[in-house]
Amino acid sequence: MTEQAAAARPVAVWRIFLGWARPYRARLALGLVLALLSAASVLALPLATQRLVGQVAAGDPALGWMLLIGGLVVVNVVLNAGSWFLLDRTGVILTRDVRRLLASRFVRVGIPEFDRLRPGDLLARATADAASADDLAGYVLVGLGVHIPVIITVIVFMAFLDLVLLGLMLAVVVVAFLAFRLVAPRIRSASMATAEAVGTLTADLERALGALRTIRAFGAEGAEEARLHAAAEAVRRARTRASLWEVVSANVTGLTYQLALLTVLTAGAARVATGTIGVGVLVAFLLYVFYLIGPMQNAIQALASYQSASAGATRIAEALDYAAEPGYEPPPPQTDRSPLSVQFDFVHFGYAARPVLRGLTFTAAPGTVTALAGASGAGKSTVFGLIERFYEHEDGRILVGGRDIRDWPLARLRQAIGYVEQDAPVLAGTIRDNLTFAAPGATDAELAEVLRMARLDQFVAGLPDGLDTTVGHRGGTLSGGERQRLAIARALLRRPRLLLLDEATSHLDAVNEAALRDTVRAIARSVTVIVVAHRLSTVMDADRIVVLDRGVARAVGTHDELRRSDRLYADLLSSQLGGAAPVAPGVPAS
Ligand SMILES: Nc1ncnc2c1ncn2[C@@H]1O[C@H](COP(=O)(O)OP(=O)(O)OP(=O)(O)O)[C@@H](O)[C@H]1O
Numbered sequence: 001m002t003e004q005a006a007a008a009r010p011v012a013v014w015r016i017f018l019g020w021a022r023p024y025r026a027r028l029a030l031g032l033v034l035a036l037l038s039a040a041s042v043l044a045l046p047l048a049t050q051r052l053v054g055q056v057a058a059g060d061p062a063l064g065w066m067l068l069i070g071g072l073v074v075v076n077v078v079l080n081a082g083s084w085f086l087l088d089r090t091g092v093i094l095t096r097d098v099r100r101l102l103a104s105r106f107v108r109v110g111i112p113e114f115d116r117l118r119p120g121d122l123l124a125r126a127t128a129d130a131a132s133a134d135d136l137a138g139y140v141l142v143g144l145g146v147h148i149p150v151i152i153t154v155i156v157f158m159a160f161l162d163l164v165l166l167g168l169m170l171a172v173v174v175v176a177f178l179a180f181r182l183v184a185p186r187i188r189s190a191s192m193a194t195a196e197a198v199g200t201l202t203a204d205l206e207r208a209l210g211a212l213r214t215i216r217a218f219g220a221e222g223a224e225e226a227r228l229h230a231a232a233e234a235v236r237r238a239r240t241r242a243s244l245w246e247v248v249s250a251n252v253t254g255l256t257y258q259l260a261l262l263t264v265l266t267a268g269a270a271r272v273a274t275g276t277i278g279v280g281v282l283v284a285f286l287l288y289v290f291y292l293i294g295p296m297q298n299a300i301q302a303l304a305s306y307q308s309a310s311a312g313a314t315r316i317a318e319a320l321d322y323a324a325e326p327g328y329e330p331p332p333p334q335t336d337r338s339p340l341s342v343q344f345d346f347v348h349f350g351y352a353a354r355p356v357l358r359g360l361t362f363t364a365a366p367g368t369v370t371a372l373a374g375a376s377g378a379g380k381s382t383v384f385g386l387i388e389r390f391y392e393h394e395d396g397r398i399l400v401g402g403r404d405i406r407d408w409p410l411a412r413l414r415q416a417i418g419y420v421e422q423d424a425p426v427l428a429g430t431i432r433d434n435l436t437f438a439a440p441g442a443t444d445a446e447l448a449e450v451l452r453m454a455r456l457d458q459f460v461a462g463l464p465d466g467l468d469t470t471v472g473h474r475g476g477t478l479s480g481g482e483r484q485r486l487a488i489a490r491a492l493l494r495r496p497r498l499l500l501l502d503e504a505t506s507h508l509d510a511v512n513e514a515a516l517r518d519t520v521r522a523i524a525r526s527v528t529v530i531v532v533a534h535r536l537s538t539v540m541d542a543d544r545i546v547v548l549d550r551g552v553a554r555a556v557g558t559h560d561e562l563r564r565s566d567r568l569y570a571d572l573l574s575s576q577l578g579g580a581a582p583v584a585p586g587v588p589a590s
Helices: 003-007 010-057 063-108 111-116 119-126 129-161 163-210 212-217 221-273 279-320 380-387 410-415 431-436 444-453 457-461 480-493 510-523 559-565 567-577
Strands: 342-351 354-364 369-374 395-400 417-420 498-502 528-532 544-549 552-557
Touching: 010 063, 010 129, 010 279, 063 119, 063 129, 063 279, 119 129, 119 163, 119 279, 129 163, 129 279, 163 212, 163 221, 163 279, 212 221, 221 279, 342 380, 354 380, 354 395, 354 544, 354 552, 369 380, 369 567, 380 395, 380 498, 380 528, 410 417, 417 480, 431 444, 431 480, 444 457, 444 480, 444 510, 480 498, 480 510, 498 510, 510 528, 544 559, 544 567, 552 559, 552 567, 559 567
Parallel strands: 369 528, 369 544, 417 498, 498 528
Antiparallel strands: 342 354, 342 395, 544 552
16 A cells, blocks of 8 residues: 555554454553543642642642542552553554464465565564554553543633633644645655665565675675665664654643643733733643643654554554455364376466467376476476465366366365476475474474474484474575485475475485485375476386476377487486487478
8 A cells, every 4th residue: 555545544544453352442542531530630739739729729638639639649540550551452452362362364375465465564564553552552552542532621610610711722723734734745654655665675684684694695685785785774764754743743732731721821920910810820820731632642742653553553554455365264184195186287377468278188097106307497386386276376276086176175176286396396494394393293203203294304313303403594504405305304204195396306316316305106005196307317207207398298108219309308308317319200390
């Protein structure tokens, strides 16, 4: 959402906040009532003081009034502390809830939506922006919910004391309020710009820290540093603009205070001199001016805080609107373990209208190994993205286990699939965490079994902390091959019915590659395996190889068949293994 859109929708911001606050409305209401009672106890003070002054002036005993005033002060402090604590605590709880809502949305956001987002900006929304819930519950709610009623009450009391003094004072206050109305939108748009700039800074930090080794290797520290410095400068600029307008607003309030006091003092003294009002009335009126100024400053401050909190709330609301995947009920445990077939029938798909698959057709029979081959960018990984339903195909049909992929409950579909991504992502944490995050109930015996299958058992046995060894950010302390084998072990732990390996062997040495090929062969008896491999050496013994070219399957067959009959396959083979492969005359050219 743009700054302007945010600025245009203050009512929407309140609606958002009240939605978050709904479960805590009793607490918030109690906090407000305590704050109101505390304010009321203060308001009684000038009247009591007026009486006390009267008693003392008349030489009458004043102990009762003194005790009453002391009591009111104590009551005020206790009520004030109670409401402060309650509202603060509720603000902290609300912030937690908002962070939870965001976290839930972020882990379920649709992959096409996620492709266009910047993870760092999401971090800023869940940290800095989420704190706006606290501000709205604290400053803003008290500022508006308590101070405005107090201001109205004080004005009513003042009206009883002297209407002329009140009229003069209100004239000053109205001018101040009109001035604030000019400043408020500027605070709001500067706050929105600050929040956006913090989002960009966090995104840039995430980008740099996520690729620190590459940055060092390419000597790009200077360029990245400049980018981060510029992002920090953009935050400074936006924040300075916001704080400038906040200062203007605070000083308008301060000036109003001085002017109001001077006006009341001067006009009040004149009215006392002419005998229109008594000294007691002037003293009481002046005390009310003092009591009015605090709430007025707070109310104006609250309006200013509201402007910045609404920027945060708007960004949170925007994030909560990111398209999520459809309802994701955790599925019951999988009982059917039979291998699943996969069938693509004239499947069309493109990213943002850029066609990638243009009528792809192939079949992977249950319990077989099917390899996808083809040049870089041919759409091999995209096939996996469609089987996992990260993206929806546009035309044609995809059947998994004979059932249209769109008829599968999403969670059940994914439960049946083991997926090893191209970059074999490993999460920060221990080896055990990485294995069990998708299979929390797995026993040590099951872990040992999948580690053995992925040829990682000896490596883990040699680590000082074994399964409990930490692997660093994105598994940075592991080798590429170890990361891939860990990802394979993790996929196997789910006991999938369909295993998708995206270039899963590209980082392995010859010995481990051969060993893993045997493992894949062995598990393919009970699991359907589809493997994407650039290195054709890893898929030579696949049951079927599908050669992808410009979005279609140009040829399907075994290694021996394709080697002889398909020019593109033969070209790929010769470029990888060296030496031209024999191709029968008359086969289609690549
Ligand atoms: N998330 C995405 N958004 C937009 N375009 C994408 C996205 N992912 C891939 N592409 C594009 O789609 C095409 C196919 O990509 P894909 O990753 O499926 O190819 P591939 O055959 O697996 O390539 P490689 O063997 O190099 O991994 C490429 O041109 C790529 O640039």
